[in-house]
Amino acid sequence: xxISFWWILLLFAGIIYFLYAKVISNRNKMLEALSGIDxxxxxxxxxxxxILKIAQKFLEHEKxxxxxxxxxxxxxxxxxxxxxxxxxxxxxxxAEGLQSKMGQLMISAENYxxxxxxxxxxxxxxxxxxxxxEIAAARRFYNAAVTQLNNSVQIFPSSFIAxxxxxxxxxxxxxxxxxxxxxxxxxFLK
Amino acid sequence: MLDVFFRFLNLxxxxxxxxxxxxxxxxxxxIHIKDLFSLxxxxxxxxxxxxxxxxENDCFKDDAGTEKPFKPHYNKYILPLVKEFEEKRLVALQKxxxxxxxxxxxxxxxxxxxxxxxxxPKYFGISNKAIFVTTFDxxxxxFHSNLRALFTVFIALFFIAYVYFPIAIYHxxxxxxxxPLVFTFFxxxxxxxxxxxxxxxxxxxxxxxxxxxxxxxxxxxxNNNVGIExxxxxxxxxxxTKRGREQTTVFSGIFVLFTMNKTFKGKTIIIHDLGLIVNxxxxxxxxxxxIKLEDPVFExxxxxxxxxxxxxxxxxxxxxxxxxxxxxxxxxxxxKFSFYNNxxxxxxxxxxxxxxxxxxxxxSTFEYDIKTVLIEMQAIFNIIDTLKLSEKxxx
Numbered sequence: 114x115x116i117s118f119w120w121i122l123l124l125f126a127g128i129i130y131f132l133y134a135k136v137i138s139n140r141n142k143m144l145e146a147l148s149g150i151d152x153x154x155x156x157x158x159x160x161x162x163x164i165l166k167i168a169q170k171f172l173e174h175e176k177x178x179x180x181x182x183x184x185x186x187x188x189x190x191x192x193x194x195x196x197x198x199x200x201x202x203x204x205x206x207x208a209e210g211l212q213s214k215m216g217q218l219m220i221s222a223e224n225y226x227x228x229x230x231x232x233x234x235x236x237x238x239x240x241x242x243x244x245x246x247e248i249a250a251a252r253r254f255y256n257a258a259v260t261q262l263n264n265s266v267q268i269f270p271s272s273f274i275a276x277x278x279x280x281x282x283x284x285x286x287x288x289x290x291x292x293x294x295x296x297x298x299x300x301f302l303k
Numbered sequence: 304m305l306d307v308f309f310r311f312l313n314l315x316x317x318x319x320x321x322x323x324x325x326x327x328x329x330x331x332x333x334i335h336i337k338d339l340f341s342l343x344x345x346x347x348x349x350x351x352x353x354x355x356x357x358x359e360n361d362c363f364k365d366d367a368g369t370e371k372p373f374k375p376h377y378n379k380y381i382l383p384l385v386k387e388f389e390e391k392r393l394v395a396l397q398k399x400x401x402x403x404x405x406x407x408x409x410x411x412x413x414x415x416x417x418x419x420x421x422x423x424p425k426y427f428g429i430s431n432k433a434i435f436v437t438t439f440d441x442x443x444x445x446f447h448s449n450l451r452a453l454f455t456v457f458i459a460l461f462f463i464a465y466v467y468f469p470i471a472i473y474h475x476x477x478x479x480x481x482x483p484l485v486f487t488f489f490x491x492x493x494x495x496x497x498x499x500x501x502x503x504x505x506x507x508x509x510x511x512x513x514x515x516x517x518x519x520x521x522x523x524x525x526n527n528n529v530g531i532e533x534x535x536x537x538x539x540x541x542x543x544t545k546r547g548r549e550q551t552t553v554f555s556g557i558f559v560l561f562t563m564n565k566t567f568k569g570k571t572i573i574i575h576d577l578g579l580i581v582n583x584x585x586x587x588x589x590x591x592x593x594i595k596l597e598d599p600v601f602e603x604x605x606x607x608x609x610x611x612x613x614x615x616x617x618x619x620x621x622x623x624x625x626x627x628x629x630x631x632x633x634x635x636x637x638x639k640f641s642f643y644n645n646x647x648x649x650x651x652x653x654x655x656x657x658x659x660x661x662x663x664x665x666x667s668t669f670e671y672d673i674k675t676v677l678i679e680m681q682a683i684f685n686i687i688d689t690l691k692l693s694e695k696x697x698x
Contacts (some may be wrong), residue, residue: 149613246565250617257595 132271135277139262140280144195146258150251154189154208155246161186161215164241167234168218175185175221177214178214185211191278202284209286212248259283315358343690344685347401348383357389362634363673373677376488381481381669387665388420388481391473395663406462424561474660481669482520485676494532501534504558507641508572508591508608513538526684527693530562533683556637556652557659559683563647569610571618573627573640576606598624617644626690633689648687 165179189207193200219238263282265271275281347353363377483493495518504510519535538554591608594615601624609615619627631638637652659670677688687693 146612153613246620247613247617249620250615251613253597253616254612257597261595 115274129274132274134263136262136271136275136278136280139265143255143258143262143283146251146255147195147201148163150205150208150255153244153248153251157215157241157248158186158190160237160241160244164215164234164237167237168222169233175218178218178221182211182214182218185214198265198281198283205284205286212245216295256285259285317590323556341662341664344662349403352400354393354396355666357385357668363668363670373488373673377673380487381673384395384481384484385669388477388669391476392663393465393565395469397474398661399466402466402469406466410458410462411531417648426662431502440698451559461695464494465526470663473663475661477669477672478520482676483522485673486522486524486680488650489524489526489680491522491531493521494523495521501558503562504534504648506570507643508570509574509591509639509641509648511517511538512540513553514541515539515550529564529687529692531687532558532560532562534558534560551671554650554652556650559648559649559651559686561647561687561690563642563645563659564692564694566645567614567618567642569614569643571607571609571611573605573607573619575636575639576602576604594619594625597621598628601625601628604628604636623690630686646693647690 129276161182165182168175169179185207189204189211193204195201217240222238259282262280266275266280266282309416335672344355349674363374363382372602403491470494499518499521500512501518515538517537517539519537521532521534523530523532535557536554537552539550540553542549571590571594589608591610592612594607594609594612596607596616596619598621605627607615607619634651639650641648641650661669665671
């Protein structure tokens with residue numbers, strides 16, 4: 114076998130390695146992004162009890178909502194397998210649910226002037242909004258990382274490598290259907 | 304030949320530098336020299352000693368469109384200095400006039416004298432009709448007609464500089480005494496004593512390497528609860544070429560430092576897209592990651608590097624990216640951004656001085672100078688509105 118055969122083999126091995134490294138690094142980037150969301154959600158997790166404590170005094174008619182939030186908060190903190198597509202989708206779905214319920218709580222608070230003007234509540238809401246902004250940024254990073262991972266998993270030839278090493282595409286963070294619906298402003302202004 | 308010319312020019316600048324005069328004659332400051340090319344005014348000055356005088360009753364027209372009128376501030380702080388500067392201006396113009404006469408006389412004497420350079424290489428060029436000694440180049444050179452022409456140009460440059468010098472001094476005094484008073488109208492103060500260099504901006508990661516700095520001004524203040532620091536400067540780098548040491552301008556423009564309405568820990572820089580390979584190299588050799596964002600227009604125009612992927616997206620929301628694009632087009636895309644230490648630094652490149660003085664032939668009312676400052680400050684404040692830096696939405 115001539116030298117040129119070994120050079121071709123070396124080149125081929127180099128290409129395979131490059132594709133392998135690309136898929137793995139994209140997967141790791143996605144895991145990093147997912148951790149980023151969890152870190153930001155931990156901040157929200159720590160903030161929620163303070164908000165609920167203040168809100169409970171005023172929102173006597175929203176006890177169901179407060180209970181749901183408490184339950185979702187506990188659920189979102191439970192461990193999950195970051196490499197399992199279904200477990201990640203479930204975790205993100207619970208996180209989305211929590212965000213939705215917190216949004217409802219903030220809207221309900223608007224109907225209680227005493228709660229709205231409470232200094233501690235104002236500060237807590239301001240901090241909450243900052244944390245939400247950071248979560249939004251983390252979600253954008255996650256979606257960008259998932260795009261890159263899914264591209265390498267679905268497009269040949271890296272898809273071939275991904276299928277051999279068992280890396281699957283991951284779900285995007287999707288907006289809740291209710292949040293996509295147009296808002297009836299009149300409902301709020303009554 | 305060109306080589307010899309640049310050697311002469313280098314030597315000329317080194318001599319000026321030795322006497323601390325280089326800042327008046329640097330190519331970037333040469334804007335004041337346009338005063339010498341107001342031919343009608345120059346003609347009237349030289350031949351008729353005719354100068355436009357100050358009308359004390361009509362010093363300033365307040366039509367720059369500022370939020371509050373500038374005229375009361377002008378009457379209180381600047382008007383008292385108008386007479387003093389008018390006297391300085393008249394003295395400077397008389398000096399220019401005398402120097403023009405001296406220069407013309409010397410030039411005529413120098414070039415009407417018969418000069419004959421021997422073809423025979425010698426250290427001193429000596430003829431039997433005139434003696435002309437030169438020490439411009441201690442090295443062995445042949446004198447011939449081309450070199451004589453070059454020498455003529457060099458002498459002309461020297462006399463232009465000699466005539467121009469009083470104009471440069473006069474404009475310099477306006478810059479140091481009048482401009483700070485204009486900035487106080489916006490509650491901005493002169494910060495150049497506290498920050499005489501821009502070393503504190505280096506951590507932002509967008510300052511080019513430089514060897515010399517010509518700091519035009521450094522002012523600090525606030526608008527709409529947003530802290531602003533404004534620095535106009537020229538950065539030069541010394542390069543070694545075949546002709547010797549040369550100075551090239553690596554940046555000429557302004558730095559604007561805003562306090563941000565968001566808190567962040569890392570560093571995010573936004574520069575123009577350098578191309579795939581350069582972006583990759585930049586990422587490998589710095590601790591910054593290349594950030595891919597969702598806005599395709601923004602991605603096409605800019606490249607973002609950051610220490611934190613999430614923080615970069617926290618700062619660069621889709622709405623903010625749109626605002627940055629709008630701002631960039633306002634400055635012909637010659638702008639870079641950096642977020643660091645809870646501040647936003649804008650590096651805006653401009654080919655000419657932002658704050659240009661009026662001609663020395665105009666009376667010292669400073670109307671033109673002041674209006675230039677007012678318009679420029681308004682442009683800076685518009686940046687705050689464009690980027691919505693004063694809003695704390697928490698979103």
